[in-house]
Amino acid sequence: MGTVILGSGIAGISAGYHLEKSGENVVIYEKDSDWGGLCGNFTIDGFRFDRFVHFTFAPDEYIKNIFKESVELIEHVPFPSNYYKGIWIRHPAQNNLAPLSSEEKTDIIYDFVNRIEKPVDEIQDYGEWLRVQYGNYFAENFPFKYTRKYWGVEPKELETKWVGQRMYTPDLKQVLKGSFETQDECFYYSKVMKYPKKGGFRSILNKCREGLDIRFNKKVIKINPQEKIVIFKDGTSTKYTRLISSLPLPEIVKMIDGIPEEVKEAGLNLMHTSGYMVSLGFNRPDVAKHLWFYIYDEDILPARVYSPNLKSADNVPEGCSSLQAEIFFANSGAQENCPPLAGGPKSVISRRGFFNPQTPPEVILEKTIESLISMGLFKEEEIAVKDIRFEKYANVIFDKDIYKNKKIVLDYLYKVGIESIGRFGKWEYFWTHQAFDDGRKVLKMEILK
Numbered sequence: 001m002g003t004v005i006l007g008s009g010i011a012g013i014s015a016g017y018h019l020e021k022s023g024e025n026v027v028i029y030e031k032d033s034d035w036g037g038l039c040g041n042f043t044i045d046g047f048r049f050d051r052f053v054h055f056t057f058a059p060d061e062y063i064k065n066i067f068k069e070s071v072e073l074i075e076h077v078p079f080p081s082n083y084y085k086g087i088w089i090r091h092p093a094q095n096n097l098a099p100l101s102s103e104e105k106t107d108i109i110y111d112f113v114n115r116i117e118k119p120v121d122e123i124q125d126y127g128e129w130l131r132v133q134y135g136n137y138f139a140e141n142f143p144f145k146y147t148r149k150y151w152g153v154e155p156k157e158l159e160t161k162w163v164g165q166r167m168y169t170p171d172l173k174q175v176l177k178g179s180f181e182t183q184d185e186c187f188y189y190s191k192v193m194k195y196p197k198k199g200g201f202r203s204i205l206n207k208c209r210e211g212l213d214i215r216f217n218k219k220v221i222k223i224n225p226q227e228k229i230v231i232f233k234d235g236t237s238t239k240y241t242r243l244i245s246s247l248p249l250p251e252i253v254k255m256i257d258g259i260p261e262e263v264k265e266a267g268l269n270l271m272h273t274s275g276y277m278v279s280l281g282f283n284r285p286d287v288a289k290h291l292w293f294y295i296y297d298e299d300i301l302p303a304r305v306y307s308p309n310l311k312s313a314d315n316v317p318e319g320c321s322s323l324q325a326e327i328f329f330a331n332s333g334a335q336e337n338c339p340p341l342a343g344g345p346k347s348v349i350s351r352r353g354f355f356n357p358q359t360p361p362e363v364i365l366e367k368t369i370e371s372l373i374s375m376g377l378f379k380e381e382e383i384a385v386k387d388i389r390f391e392k393y394a395n396v397i398f399d400k401d402i403y404k405n406k407k408i409v410l411d412y413l414y415k416v417g418i419e420s421i422g423r424f425g426k427w428e429y430f431w432t433h434q435a436f437d438d439g440r441k442v443l444k445m446e447i448l449k
């Protein structure tokens with residue numbers, strides 16, 4: 001009996017570290033065979049891949065210091081790139097239009113100048129937000145397409161509170177300047193992105209993970225808040241006095257004995273993206289040219305590709321390089337689009353025009369490799385390692401019912417004494433430092449003890 005934490009991602013590790021430091025004994029239970037959650041990584045023949053892109057840009061001194069004390073960090077100035085109809089454009093595309101044809105530049109600038117004006121609080125949805133910020137031509141050809149690939153929904157299905165600083169909004173002078181010449185300034189929302197010199201992204205947590213009691217291969221399948229007991233898939237169970245969970249809300253609502261039907265339904269209706277990681281290692285040192293880049297073309301599956309060896313040379317064997325491509329689709333507990341087994345439909349595009357989640361992974365892998373080869377990035381014979389993995393929970397989708405549904409679930413968890421933390425426990429667009437900070441906040445949750 002004692003404090004039990006579910007999940008050893010950054011939120012669970014942070015909660016465990018801070019509670020242990022304050023004198024509370026904790027045990028962390030994790031379904032996987034290793035720690036880190038989305039901050040974790042895997043290695044194939046000497047090529048290390050994180051689970052999706054991952055850099056840290058923590059602004060908070062306390063968190064920055066913990067990461068710094070854990071591992072030496074490399075500082076990158078982010079100059080991502082964009083791939084659009086066979087052309088490479090510096091990021092953000094909206095004020096780096098120089099490489100485009102004069103026809104497209106004219107259409108973009110004309111629509112930018114004549115875009116509709118509307119106060120932010122009157123904007124109905126993300127689609128409208130994009131038209132108001134950038135004008136119709138740019139909105140429809142860049143972020144609309146990217147939204148379908150990254151979020152798996154139409155822009156009009158999203159609300160706008162999540163956008164914050166994430167999208168750069170240039171003025172006319174910047175748009176004009178960028179259409180004549182390449183801009184050298186970094187316009188990314190964080191000017192420095194840090195990455196561990198050794199050990200992959202999760203090494204930022206080395207200091208916190210040290211000494212924590214983490215039990216692996218412990219998949220939670222049932223929670224009884226009345227009896228204060230957690231039951232695992234392997235048939236074992238544990239009693240608790242305090243329960244902190246970083247499990248995704250659509251999962252936890254399926255586990256709790258006696259949960260009201262409307263709470264379960266609210267949890268299952270929360271939308272999120274699921275994603276495939278296509279990981280490629282090359283027997284050549286110079287395949288990777290960009291730290292990461294976005295792909296707008298809808299006939300190319302990945303939304304974004306990044307280069308693990310440019311993040312740190314420690315991620316590849318000497319003389320090699322690597323890429324990881326990210327492919328997403330919209331999902332929810334109500335739909336349950338899990339990775340289909342081999343032998344499913346070969347079509348990669350669904351009826352709605354989006355990526356078809358029923359496509360078998362081996363087809364996704366081959367189509368992705370084909371596309372990247374056709375973009376001129378590498379040759380088939382240069383591939384030393386190829387791998388595809390599925391991640392059920394990638395990003396929280398900010399559809400119009402998100403706030404209503406998550407409030408129903410979080411209020412209920414609070415009532416039955418379950419402290420829910422982290423990206424999928426709070427159902428927020430948390431970066432790693434925010435998930436870490438959320439784990440730290442369990443120190444203040446005395447009320448639930």
Ligand SMILES: Cc1cc2nc3c(=O)[nH]c(=O)nc-3n(C[C@H](O)[C@H](O)[C@H](O)COP(=O)(O)OP(=O)(O)OC[C@H]3O[C@@H](n4cnc5c(N)ncnc54)[C@H](O)[C@@H]3O)c2cc1C
Pocket residue numbers: 006007008009010011012029030031032035036037038039052053054055056057218219220221246247248251326393394395421422423424425430431432433435
């Ligand atoms: C594509 C992508 C790119 C990103 N890039 C960045 C970036 O560059 N920089 C940045 O700061 N952030 C980035 N993030 C965000 C970052 O990954 C998250 O904010 C953070 O890792 C979330 O940590 P967490 O502990 O809340 O959740 P998780 O990492 O999901 O941890 C939850 C843990 O619970 C475990 N679990 C789940 N179900 C069960 C169960 N039934 N029983 C037991 N254990 C269970 C899981 O295995 C996991 O270990 C990115 C995220 C994505 C999807």
